Amino acid sequence: MSTIQPIAREDEQHPDVALVEKVRAGDVSAYDELVRKYDRQVFRIAQHITQNREDAEDVMQDAFLKAYEKLNQFQGNSKFYTWLVRIAVNESLMRLRKRRTGKMVSIDEDVETEEGSVPRDLADWAPDPEQNYSQSELAEILRRTIQGLPPGFRIVFVLRDVEGLSTEETAETLGLSVPAVKSRLLRARLQLRERLSRYFRKKTGPVLTQEKGN
Amino acid sequence: MTCTEFLALLDDVIDDTVTAPIRTEIEHHMHDCEHCEVVFNTTRKTIEIYRSHELYDLPSDLRERLHAAIMARCRKGC
Numbered sequence: 001m002s003t004i005q006p007i008a009r010e011d012e013q014h015p016d017v018a019l020v021e022k023v024r025a026g027d028v029s030a031y032d033e034l035v036r037k038y039d040r041q042v043f044r045i046a047q048h049i050t051q052n053r054e055d056a057e058d059v060m061q062d063a064f065l066k067a068y069e070k071l072n073q074f075q076g077n078s079k080f081y082t083w084l085v086r087i088a089v090n091e092s093l094m095r096l097r098k099r100r101t102g103k104m105v106s107i108d109e110d111v112e113t114e115e116g117s118v119p120r121d122l123a124d125w126a127p128d129p130e131q132n133y134s135q136s137e138l139a140e141i142l143r144r145t146i147q148g149l150p151p152g153f154r155i156v157f158v159l160r161d162v163e164g165l166s167t168e169e170t171a172e173t174l175g176l177s178v179p180a181v182k183s184r185l186l187r188a189r190l191q192l193r194e195r196l197s198r199y200f201r202k203k204t205g206p207v208l209t210q211e212k213g214n
Numbered sequence: 215m216t217c218t219e220f221l222a223l224l225d226d227v228i229d230d231t232v233t234a235p236i237r238t239e240i241e242h243h244m245h246d247c248e249h250c251e252v253v254f255n256t257t258r259k260t261i262e263i264y265r266s267h268e269l270y271d272l273p274s275d276l277r278e279r280l281h282a283a284i285m286a287r288c289r290k291g292c
Contacts, residue, residue, distance in 0.1 A: 028289055035284055040272050047270035056270070057280060064284045119221070122249045125256050130263055143269050161261050186225045193253070193260045200256075 016080035023071055035064050038081060041163055042088045048158045049092035051147055052099070059095055063088040078172065082165060086173045089155065096151075119190060121197040129200030145195045153188035160185050215243040220250045228258055 016037075022030035039060060046059035067074075067084050074083055130138050146154060159170045160181065171181045220243050226232045227240055244251040 028285070031288055032281075032285055035281060039277060039281065043272045044268075044270045057276070060280055061284055061287075065287055068284075068288050119249075119253045122252050124252045125259060129259070130267075139267060139269055142264060142267055146264070146269070157264075162264055182225060189225065189228075189257050189260060190253075192264070193257045196260055196263075197256065200259075 014079060017076055020071060020074060020076070020080055023068075031068060034080065038084055039064070041081075042084065045085060045088050045158060045163065046092045046095075048146070048162075049089065049151065049155060050095050050099075052095075055092070055095040055099070059088060059091045063091045066091065079169075082169045082173055085159065085163070085165070089159075089173060117187060117190065119194065121194050121201070123197060123201040125197070125200040126202050133199070141196070141199050145192060148195060149188055149191055153184050153191065156181055156184040157188035157192065161189070215239050217243075217247060217250055220244075220247070221253070224254065224257060227254065228261065 016034065019030045019034050023034070042063055043056055043060045046056035046063070047053065050056055050059065063084065066087050070087075074080065126132065133141065146157070149157065155174065156170060156176075159165045159173060160167060165173065167178055167181050167185070170176075170185075171178045174181070176184075220240060223232060223236065223240060227237065232240070244254060
């Protein structure tokens with residue numbers, strides 16, 4: 001029985017700390033390095049939350065600029081990456097609020113649903129189910145499926161399972177308790193599984209009946 | 215072990231944070247319960263698929279444009 005291995009984590013002596021120190025000492029090009037290191041992740045997280053390309057572009061710029069402005073507030077007791085992700089998540093949620101004017105948007109939204117708490121589709125999947133679709137078809141299925149999750153589940157799944165933050169880091173980033181993150185993660189995983197099942201389940205062919213007398 | 219107990223431990227099994235005795239119990243349960251085995255395998259596959267597919271790529275031209283805008287603002291002191 002194999003398990004999902006956590007994405008490799010780095011030691012406490014993180015090279016980002018040295019880069020942050022350089023920036024604080026006035027070396028702007030060191031910030032250039034930090035931006036290049038994490039821009040893809042920030043953009044991806046922003047897209048997952050806002051579900052809008054233009055908003056994600058704005059969030060990416062605003063998050064890196066805000067991090068630069070607040071760099072003196074970075075304590076170094078958390079990783080630069082998780083600190084940056086927290087800023088990006090907050091910027092993304094602010095963008096969502098602007099889009100949905102008058103409607104509050106928070107990571108607590110829509111988490112009361114019971115959907116997915118008990119698995120219903122118990123059909124097994126094809127051995128390599130993604131092989132039945134082209135890359136673009138598969139990407140569209142995966143996007144549509146994850147976009148259907150309530151935001152509070154989606155963000156937890158993205159940070160924890162896609163971006164590889166630990167449960168504790170995810171909790172800290174989102175201002176949630178560890179049990180709340182665990183509960184949302186399980187529901188998110190089960191809901192995604194349930195929704196993907198209709199695409200990936202084993203195809204059952206017509207039942208062949210034997211003729212009498214054979 | 216019941217299916218409800220199995221489900222409560224599903225994330226811990228997938229993330230490999232259970233003790234050896236619990237893991238053995240879970241393996242026994244999955245051996246006897248086809249439904250829970252399917253739930254385990256397909257949930258694990260769900261995570262693997264999302265982890266290995268880039269859904270929102272940042273094209274290099276857009277990346278360079280955003281990068282230039284960010285660094286220009288930083289050099290001016292934001």
